Amino acid sequence: MAIKQKLVFRFPPSVVEQPFIYRLVRDFDLMVNILRADINPDKEGRLMLELSGSEPDYRRAIEWLKQQGVRILNLKQQITWNEDRCTHCGACSVICPSGALELSRPAMTVTFDESKCIVCELCLKACPARAMKTLLEQAR
Amino acid sequence: MGIERTYEEINHKIRSGKAVILTAEEVLDLIAGEGAAGAAKKVDVVTTGTFGPMCSSGVFLNFGHPKPRIKMSEVYLNGVPAYAGIAAVDVYLGATALPPGDPRNRNHPGEFRYGGGHVIEELVAGEEIRLEAHSYGTDCYPLKKIETAFRLSEINEAVLYNPRNAYQNYNVAVNLGQKTIYTYMGILKPNLGNANYSSAGQLSPLLNDPLLKTIGMGTRIFLGGGVGYVTWHGTQHNPSVERGENGVPKTPAGTLAVAGDLKQMQRRWLRGLSMLGYGVTLQVGLGIPIPILNEEIMSYCAVRDEEIFAPVVDYSRVYPYREAGNLGLVSYAELRSGAVTIKNRQVPTASLSSYAGAREIARTLKEWISAGKFTLTRPAAPLPSVEAGIQLQALPQRNPDEGGF
Structure with missing residues (x-):
């Protein structure tokens, strides 16, 4: 089952140095389409992107990101x-x-x-x- | 000889619930089927509407006196300055007024988050308004400063008085320059990135009575969701411009001054707006009923967006520096379709005036008249039209210290 999702990642200041995108591609075999990235006034990194790949890979990736302290939101809202x-x-x-x-x-x-x-x-x-x-x- | 009706006859039909009323949009199908003569026989009133940003708007307020009394000479409403150079507790709050601390365009384009238009919207909504007034004190008016709060229902008068509304036609604004510009016509992207317009076209009041044969001083109208009146011709009223065979002007032309009691108006039809890089203003809902006195009046209401043309003007250079010329005329049918052709290019269009709002105003006015709540008024005097020969002036620029007339 393939999956495609538009998401927002919010990175607390403590993790902004990590190469998350590289890991998503290498370790989870996901396709990444970055829509926008910025640092908001609260010094929090924000990345809006579309992720696609197989559903099991996608689920594992989301789980891993959450463990790293990344907040994941639905881009729609x-x-x-x-x-x-x-x-x-x-x-x-x-x-x-x-x-x-x-x-x-x-x-x-x-x-x-x-x-x-x-x-x-x-x-x-x-x-x-x-x-x-x-x-x-x-x-x- | 076609049909002839008087104001009295129309009002009699309104009161007895027998008047036939259509909006300026609805009447088009009837005219297409039966012609203006046929439609004039059936229809008593055509209603119009417009809901666009109108900077020349504001309210006269009378606060009543505090104890002791004060002769207010400097007044702020929610931090926005109001003009106090009239009687002791009278002020005029203009739609474009800004708080003294607003950064304006220092960080261009300025956001202009709050100003006179927003205060007017909050006033009409019944919200509490903070009032700060200063004075120098006199024997009869000793108080020198007051800080208080009030709501619309707690002051004597609040009269919306707009010196220039309901522009009859308007420019289509484009940007021929190389960088984005921020104007009262909205954001204009470089190299003909978009074309912005601001008229309700076939629904617009003065485009349905192009020669002002029925709209005059004292005409009762829909204003800001309540009832108002035409009080004069608007400032910059310019009926002498070039017109089509249908009498419709091909450039901005007539305007109206209007007034009404703010206390019976609605927030929905008086909206504070923030124009990026330009300033604040007020979006005003305005609708005018047109009495179908005869076939000729109906023939003016037959005007369609395809037959109303507006000039395309470059706002990067031509408009601000008063250079001559435009980029040709486009119809409101094209404008409303979402794209127009300018210099052989398809340019996306956007409106600053709400067509959906104009449509709702015309329908609301129709309902008021149908219910017998709103009757028509014969003007106390006509407004100047083509025969007045008005010529718009430019401001003289000369050394004020020389001359000696």
Whole structure:
């Protein structure tokens, strides 16, 4: 059984030096497609990626990562769309590079497809009504 | 001789529940089937709507006096300065006002997280607003400083008074430059990366009455989710521009000044906005009913997005430096399709004005009228139209110390 998952790894400051990606490829035979990597204001490393491979390898890899202290989250929940704040202007639709935010026609309303979101965060400031939020902002 | 109706006849039908009302979008199918003459016979009122960022907006507030009294000369609402150069406890809070400590564009593009538009939104939502006022003290108004909090229901008056709303048509903004620019028309990516527009097109109030034959001073309207009135022509009102055969202007033209009691408006239709790298503003919901007095009025409401054209303007150079020329005209049908052709290239489009919001406003106004809650007003005076010969001025730039007129 093959598996393909979009995930977010969050590395506590103590483990950021380790070559996790190299190990995922070498020890677990997984394919890695990195979407984005950064260090957030809390000095925590954050990596957004797509992992694919066989299901047993994938499960072993996730188990190993957790043992190393890596927090693993579903990429889908990283950016949230506050529909109450959205005025459906559509200004986001030309800024979003992955087509996650689109203006659906003929309804002329904005739709957000989480599965297409690559967490680039360009929408956060491009939305005049500030209807897009990150998990990080919401936690505060 | 086609149908003729008076305001009185229309209002009589509204009160007796017999008026036929369609939105400016719904009426298009009827006109396609029966022509303007046929449609004019059947329809009494066409409703319009628009929901876009409108910077020339704000509220007049009267706080009532504290004890002892104060002549407020410097006023902040949630940290945002309001204009206090009028009577003792009257202020005007403008939509684009920023707190003195806001970093603006020092770290470009500035975020502009909070300002006048946001305060107005929170006011109308009934949230508590922090008020700080300073004064120099007089014999009749001794208090020199007050810090307090209030809600909209606790002050005497709050009147939304917008000097320029409901622009009749607008530019399509593009960027011919090499780097991203941040404008009141949104983020414009370099090398024609996107084209942003801001009009409800075929649903827009002034595009359905292009020569202002029914909309005038005193026209009752949907404003911010409540009832408001047209109070004057808007600032920069410019009816003398080039028009198509249908009377529709090909560039930004007419504007409206509008007012209404903030206390009966809704947060949903007054939204504080943050335009990256530009500033804050207010998104205003506005809708106007058009009385179908005759076939001619109906023929104006027949206008479709395919027949409304807007100029494409370069905001990297031409707009800011007042250079002449544009990149041609595009229709709102193309704009609303998601891409337009400019310089033989397909350019993705986005709107700053919410078409879905405009549609909902036109429908809401239709419901109000259908329910007999909202009747139409004959203007107390017309607004200046083409025959007024208005010419827009540029600001004189001369040495103020010379001259001696």
